[in-house]
Amino acid sequence: MQNAAGSGGWPGSCNLSACMPVPDRLAIRGDLLDFVATPALTDAAAEGGAAVRFLPDHWLLVEAGRIVGRQLQDPGDGWSREDHRGHLVLPGFVDTHVHMPQLDVIASHGADLLDWLEHYTFPAERRYADPEVSRAGAEVFADALLAHGTTAAVVFPTVHAVSAEAMAAAAHARGMRCITGKVLMDRHAPDGLRDADAVTADRELRAGIARWHGTGRQAQAVTVRFAPCSTPEQLALAGRLMAEVPDLYMQTHVAENRDEVRWVAELFPEARSYLDVYHRAGLLGPRAVLAHGIWLDDTDRALLAETGAQIAHSPTSNLFLGSGLMDWQALQAAGTAVSLASDVGGGTSLSMVRTMAAAYQVQALQGAKAGAWALLHAATRGAAQALQLGHEIGSFETGGVADVCVWDWAAGPVGVRRDALVRTLHERVFAWLTLADERHLVKTWVAGQVRHQRGATIVPREDLR
Numbered sequence: 001m002q003n004a005a006g007s008g009g010w011p012g013s014c015n016l017s018a019c020m021p022v023p024d025r026l027a028i029r030g031d032l033l034d035f036v037a038t039p040a041l042t043d044a045a046a047e048g049g050a051a052v053r054f055l056p057d058h059w060l061l062v063e064a065g066r067i068v069g070r071q072l073q074d075p076g077d078g079w080s081r082e083d084h085r086g087h088l089v090l091p092g093f094v095d096t097h098v099h100m101p102q103l104d105v106i107a108s109h110g111a112d113l114l115d116w117l118e119h120y121t122f123p124a125e126r127r128y129a130d131p132e133v134s135r136a137g138a139e140v141f142a143d144a145l146l147a148h149g150t151t152a153a154v155v156f157p158t159v160h161a162v163s164a165e166a167m168a169a170a171a172h173a174r175g176m177r178c179i180t181g182k183v184l185m186d187r188h189a190p191d192g193l194r195d196a197d198a199v200t201a202d203r204e205l206r207a208g209i210a211r212w213h214g215t216g217r218q219a220q221a222v223t224v225r226f227a228p229c230s231t232p233e234q235l236a237l238a239g240r241l242m243a244e245v246p247d248l249y250m251q252t253h254v255a256e257n258r259d260e261v262r263w264v265a266e267l268f269p270e271a272r273s274y275l276d277v278y279h280r281a282g283l284l285g286p287r288a289v290l291a292h293g294i295w296l297d298d299t300d301r302a303l304l305a306e307t308g309a310q311i312a313h314s315p316t317s318n319l320f321l322g323s324g325l326m327d328w329q330a331l332q333a334a335g336t337a338v339s340l341a342s343d344v345g346g347g348t349s350l351s352m353v354r355t356m357a358a359a360y361q362v363q364a365l366q367g368a369k370a371g372a373w374a375l376l377h378a379a380t381r382g383a384a385q386a387l388q389l390g391h392e393i394g395s396f397e398t399g400g401v402a403d404v405c406v407w408d409w410a411a412g413p414v415g416v417r418r419d420a421l422v423r424t425l426h427e428r429v430f431a432w433l434t435l436a437d438e439r440h441l442v443k444t445w446v447a448g449q450v451r452h453q454r455g456a457t458i459v460p461r462e463d464l465r
């Protein structure tokens, strides 16, 4: 971590256009909501209970990009005051699994996982070998995250080193917390989407780590597309890097679709399960993020808990591709961390609000009624903690980086009427996450700097990229 932007912090990140000076002392007024503990999945405590910190009509105080306090009284003239009374103020969302190049194929019809990859995803990803396509794609993607209230993300680029470079550079230019790394694939992928050889892949990974791991708010992840696309030798290479480089993340997919699970069993007959393929390669640990985790058994869930690896639950993707229903209760019972993820382009929206609403429906189909608290927690503090970043993001704790979003509590005739009739805080927040989307987002700050404002375009200065 370095000092926050606005006080000589991240190089290239304190670069709003000249018409929007960065205040050193910022105070944001509104209904502050964050978490101080982990709510149970079905906790629907009317006024929030012990896990929820709700401070209606309070000021969130930010100095030099970091949160320094929360208070009821107006902090006075020494602060640049942003009055959003009557609005919901949340920590920026954390999306723990999303694909930068797949904005180009979101909402493509008629496929399940394996033919989705073949017909939509892989052809789109081949274009990112071109550095200019990667640069432009990453810029659009980073701005789109901010326009959906997401200020931190764990991102798949493509197999091309230039795409990972572009993603880290785009996030860095905006001061965003981003975890990414070039994708590893050396088999079962078309020409133009396979690593040339192990030596080249190793060199590219190490170059990405040297350039970006620990630079500003960037971190690198060993990014295994999924077990079928990597030879055992490549998985071993990934495991060696995990053992060698401190604090490196690992991201991949696991047990998303039944055909995929059968395929993995054929490819890795020695493994006990799909998850075990990664375990044997030394890829599971507290910085491992595995998307989906639908077709797991109790032994797998216990292994996840034991290693500290988390499941990035991607409900809109799972519904859209017809992959299955992730059993959050079983993971919670095993002690496995579950965060929420959009998984665009399999997912149908970058909005973590829509993701929360879909997560509720996926659990409802299995007889569990998730509370608003667990859903919101999994998209903020829970995700941050599962990434070992609870000190930096996901809440309004003093000392954290001021990644903050202001939201309309309601919009449109249906939302406004429903909001007017709520009787409890839980009812209000649940109605919000069920009915709202990114159009409810008023403003996004990253490290105390405005990075998105409804109706305005905020472009990082070209010369500082």
Ligand SMILES: [Zn+2]
Pocket (backbone or CB within 6 Å): 097, 098, 099, 253, 291, 343, 346
């Ligand atoms: Zn994915």
